[in-house]
Amino acid sequence: MDDKIKNKSNNSNTSNTSIDNLYRLDGRVSIQQAVPFGLQHILAMFVANIAPIFIVAGASGLTTEQSAMLIQSAMLIAGIGTLIQLFPIFRLGSGLPIVMGISFTFVSIFCYIGPVYGYNAIVGAVLIGGLIEGCLGLFARYWIKLITPIVAASVVTAIGFSLLSVGASSFGGGSGSEAFGSATNWILGSITLICCILFNIFAKSYLKQLSVLFGLVVGYIIAIFLGVVDFSALHGSAIIALPSIMPFKPEFNLNAIVSVTLIFLVSATETIGDTSALAATGLGRDATLKETSGSIACDGFISALSSVFGCLPITSFSQNVGLVAMTKVVNRFAIATGAVIMILAGVFPILGSLLATLPDAVLGGCTIMMFGNIVISGLQMISKCGYTQRNITIAALSLSVGIGFTQVPEIFDIFPHIIRTVFAENCVAVVFIVAIILNLVLPKNMEAAAASKEASK
Structure with a gap:
């Protein structure tokens, strides 16, 4: 009898340890516990992962078969x-x-580049721009000091605010949808959101952290009954297929390369913000130089690899940073199972097509709170920096200019096209530039400088 009680106690302790390991980077967790969390991460970003392909392929005049090939490559590259x-x-x-x-x-x-210079010029520009960003990442120690904590905190806050409209757009059914804002989309988004909240309140133990997955599953089932899930893409999907290498021969157009490289610098900024936010919210500490450097290098070099498969650049996904902020699940093995699912979706196109049937409204119901969490994380980071006059000036002015000006993009009409393309609708880029400039020009101790000036009078 005593042996049975001891065995029960040992099993309980082992189970609790395994659950606790979900909140540790390198903790050992079972495959049964890991897979749901990995799947939750993939479902949270899957639609956003393939949407840019549809938009760019359509603008560049690619065929349906070419678009399908790029989507397959996108899933493989994202997983890698x-x-x-x-x-x-x-x-x-x-x-x-x-x-x-x-x-x-x-x-x-x-x-812009696709219709003017052709999709091959996009591939060539991604290859060069990715290599440049990758090298910047490797040598980050020479310039990363420009990204002080208050600059990083301002960028993270801007990322959160920039995603709020994305979440709202998904909630309404997806930008450009004929049924945008319909009663059906409102019902789907609302039910999904309510299910996420209720599951988080009533679920026990670590299962609480699967609230997003639960909401997605319930919302998806309801969407099927409402007849808004389109399974037509499954009929033409191959069961298994290997991605093509160099399906588009790169063309190196100088205008395209310069334009895309500038955007890669913006992407690096977002990656710095995501890395900072993830370390702060998931691990309760600042990101190290090694982590930030490696993150940017991966961003660039894997984007260059993506071009080899004819695909677009990849970057860190803020959606998933928001998910980590909500769940605090940082276990690398658990999230790696999601990466493996992505790779399988790249090798088995029918799996990718099935995941792509997730309605936008269902996704919006789950992500709207995740994006709000990123805003709160950024504000917490600002608070951690301290409310000195200097920090308040940097955060307040960079956010007001970055978010305010990009709400009225016509304000950039006097600038050349490349400037408008980079900054007019990208609040993160504007916040980053303004925060960097203010950080360089403002006195290190504005209070002391002001007091000294007052004393001299």
């Missing part, structure tokens, strides 16, 4: 990039639970 972020190779990767996917930041410039 995530694995390298989780488990660094040489100096590539941060070692943090960062999930990678196709970047939306480049869509506007690609929609």
Whole structure:
């Protein structure tokens, strides 16, 4: 009898330890516990991962078959990039639970380059721009001091605010949808959001952290009954297929390269913000130089690899940073199972097509709170920096200019096209530039400088 009680106690302790390991980077967790968390991360970003492909392919005049090939490559590259972020190779990767996917930041410039210079010029520009960003990451120690904590905190806050409209757009059914804002989308988004909240309140133990997955599953089932899930893409999907290497021969157009490289610098800024936010919210500490450097290097070099498969640049996904902020689950093995699911979706296109049937409204119901968490994380980071006059000036002015000006993009009309493309609708880039400039020009101790000036009178 005593032996049975001891065995029960030991099993309980082992189970509790395994659950606790979900909140540790390198804790050992069972595959049964890991897979749901990995799947939750992939579902949270899957639609956003393939959406840029549809937009750019359509603008560039690619065929349906070419678009399908690029989507397959996007899933494979996103999975590989995530694995390298989780488990660094040489100096590539941060070692943090960062999930990678196709970047939306480049869509506007690609929609200009594609029709003017052709999709091959996009591929060539991604190859060169990715290599440049990767090298910047490797040598980050020479310039990273420009990114002080208050600059990083301002960028993270801007990322959160920039995503709020994305979440709202998904909630309404997806930008450009004929049924945008319909009663059906409102019902789906609301039910999904309520399910996430209720599951988080009533679920026990670590299961609480699967609230997003629960909401997605319930919302998806209801969407099927409402007849808004489109399964038509499954009929033409191959069961298994290997991605093509160099399906588009790169063309190196100087205008395209310069434009895309500038956007890569913006992407690097977002990656710095995501890395800072993830370390702060998931691990309760600042990101190290090694982690930030590896994160940017992975961002660039894997984007260059993506071009080899004819695909677009990848970057860290803020959606998943928000998910970590909500759940605090940072276990690398758990998130790696999601990366493996992405790779399988790249090799088995029918799996990717099935995941792509997730309605936007269902996704919006889950992500709206995740994006709000990023805003709160940024504000917490600002608070941690301290409310000195200097920090308040940097944060307040960079956020007001960055978010305010990009709400009225016409204000940039006097600038050349490249400037408008980079900054007019990208509040993160504007916040970053303004915060960097203020950080360089403002006195290190504004209070002391003001007091000294007052005393001299």
